[in-house]
Amino acid sequence: MKTMTAKNLKNKTGEAMRAVSRGEKVVVTLRGKPFALISPVNAESLKEVSLRPFKEAWSNIEDTLKKTRPRFKNVREAMAWTRRR
Numbered sequence: 001m002k003t004m005t006a007k008n009l010k011n012k013t014g015e016a017m018r019a020v021s022r023g024e025k026v027v028v029t030l031r032g033k034p035f036a037l038i039s040p041v042n043a044e045s046l047k048e049v050s051l052r053p054f055k056e057a058w059s060n061i062e063d064t065l066k067k068t069r070p071r072f073k074n075v076r077e078a079m080a081w082t083r084r085r
Contacts, residue, residue, distance in 0.1 A: 003027045006035065 002019045009016055009028050016026045020040050028036040072078040
């Protein structure tokens with residue numbers, strides 16, 4: 001398994017792609033911590049990654065939102081909180 005920093009990946013993307021084409025996995029680190037994994041894809045792994053139809057996904061989002069309480073009373077309060085961070 002090959003490890004590259006995010007900066008090194010930016011500068012040497014071709015090197016990472018060649019490693020993946022040889023069947024290797026490439027771990028990308030950001031600030032010294034593992035951040036992403038680039039790995040070869042095959043037909044079986046693509047079957048695992050399936051997107052739900054838009055209407056189904058959106059319906060799920062709406063149901064989740066209905067079950068939760070808003071964190072802020074209004075947009076102004078949310079914006080103020082965001083700016084303090």
